[in-house]
Amino acid sequence: MKGTAQEPWVAVRLKEATMNSRRRIVLGIGSFALVVGVSAALADGPHAHNPLTIPFFSIDRTSPSIGGANNLHADDILKVPGPIQVVNNVNLGLGRPGDELDELSGSRDPAVSIPSFSLLFSVDRLSVGAVPPDPGVVSMGYPYNVQQQAVRNQAAGDLYMSTALFSLSGPLPSPRAIFNHTMVINQGDAGGVDFQLDPPNSPDDFISGAIDDLDGVGYSPGLRGTLNQAFFSLSSDSPSLKELSPVLPSGANIYFDQNTGAAGGEQLFVSAAKLGLQAADDVDAFVVFDNGNGIFEDGIDTVLFSLRRNSPTLALLGLSSADVLKSNGAFSFSLLASAAQLGLLGTDELDALELLPCADINVCINERAIFPEPATAMLIIAGVAAMRRRNPRRR
Ligand SMILES: [Ca+2]
Ligand SMILES: [Ca+2]
Numbered sequence: 001m002k003g004t005a006q007e008p009w010v011a012v013r014l015k016e017a018t019m020n021s022r023r024r025i026v027l028g029i030g031s032f033a034l035v036v037g038v039s040a041a042l043a044d045g046p047h048a049h050n051p052l053t054i055p056f057f058s059i060d061r062t063s064p065s066i067g068g069a070n071n072l073h074a075d076d077i078l079k080v081p082g083p084i085q086v087v088n089n090v091n092l093g094l095g096r097p098g099d100e101l102d103e104l105s106g107s108r109d110p111a112v113s114i115p116s117f118s119l120l121f122s123v124d125r126l127s128v129g130a131v132p133p134d135p136g137v138v139s140m141g142y143p144y145n146v147q148q149q150a151v152r153n154q155a156a157g158d159l160y161m162s163t164a165l166f167s168l169s170g171p172l173p174s175p176r177a178i179f180n181h182t183m184v185i186n187q188g189d190a191g192g193v194d195f196q197l198d199p200p201n202s203p204d205d206f207i208s209g210a211i212d213d214l215d216g217v218g219y220s221p222g223l224r225g226t227l228n229q230a231f232f233s234l235s236s237d238s239p240s241l242k243e244l245s246p247v248l249p250s251g252a253n254i255y256f257d258q259n260t261g262a263a264g265g266e267q268l269f270v271s272a273a274k275l276g277l278q279a280a281d282d283v284d285a286f287v288v289f290d291n292g293n294g295i296f297e298d299g300i301d302t303v304l305f306s307l308r309r310n311s312p313t314l315a316l317l318g319l320s321s322a323d324v325l326k327s328n329g330a331f332s333f334s335l336l337a338s339a340a341q342l343g344l345l346g347t348d349e350l351d352a353l354e355l356l357p358c359a360d361i362n363v364c365i366n367e368r369a370i371f372p373e374p375a376t377a378m379l380i381i382a383g384v385a386a387m388r389r390r391n392p393r394r395r
């Protein structure tokens with residue numbers, strides 16, 4: 001970015017030296033236009049070089065954006081611009097007062113191998129992160145992580161990417177010494193790389209007051225801009241659970257809606273028990289790999305998931321609400337990524353999950369991570385340089 005802003009100037013100066021005075025005036029006007037153009041681009045605010053597509057998403061019921069001009073609900077699936085509903089709650093068989101959509105997902109094909117991926121996740125309002133931003137990632141130009149955003153009271157509506165890569169077997173060797181993550185979508189005001197949620201501020205601002213909690217995200221592989229079918233989970237206290245599963249309602253059940261265009265078509269995809277969980281557990285984040293029939297089959301389909309705080313299985317097995325777990329069914333699951341491997345505390349809450357196929361984490365960071373507007377970036381780079389001068393032995 002800094003390179004592309006400077007290069008035209010070098011070209012202009014070289015040409016200027018060889019030109020007559022009349023052409024110099026014309027060029028002067030051109031240069032002025034260039035200054036204005038570059039300034040306008042620089043004033044564009046935080047952004048990313050190759051921003052992630054904004055996924056479909058959901059927010060929790062205490063979010064200030066609930067209601068509002070678009071009459072948003074905690075059990076709607078939302079999209080930008082807006083946010084507005086891409087799927088209304090009633091089309092998912094929901095819409096009873098108190099329903100809370102915990103997570104949504106498209107489906108990936110379990111037969112298509114993804115050799116390495118970064119985990120994309122969101123946290124809740126009480127999460128503070130385990131580590132400050134990775135100094136190496138900051139010096140690349142990307143200063144935002146959960147801890148840095150939590151101090152500004154604006155972490156809960158963001159999406160972050162792990163700076164470690166994973167396969168479906170667990171963490172892969174990493175070029176980065178520290179387990180961490182960096183922001184890829186802000187809740188508000190990041191040059192369009194945001195969910196248009198509250199607070200409507202850039203990631204540099206300190207905020208007070210109520211903020212939205214992004215508690216579900218999902219891409220819909222192969223379905224551009226629409227979500228014809230969806231996997232979803234509800235919080236344990238959602239009244240509609242008893243309608244969807246009269247015999248064994250559970251916040252850890254995952255449902256499949258084969259027609260999001262109308263009420264009806266919702267069915268159980270996989271039960272809490274089949275994932276190795278208890279009925280009192282609450283799955284609050286997941287990614288589905290289904291072979292396309294909307295029915296979970298042991299050993300064929302896979303679910304990556306996280307549990308909500310106070311789920312009894314967490315205490316039973318010493319696990320964290322920010323751990324990412326994996327099940328192929330057969331009444332069991334395993335640990336895929338620990339809270340620490342994501343740069344989170346064991347007491348943090350990971351409450352929305354997606355994945356980003358990625359072969360080289362530094363390339364993915366450079367493409368997808370949010371960087372500040374250049375004036376702020378210069379201050380941050382100066383700060384890192386000063387820190388390094390003070391601690392010459394670091395690195
Ligand atoms: Ca959730
Ligand atoms: Ca934020």
Ligand SMILES: [Ca+2]
Nearest residue numbers: 091259262264
């Ligand atoms: Ca439906």
Ligand SMILES: [Ca+2]
Nearest residue numbers: 306307321350
């Ligand atoms: Ca969780």
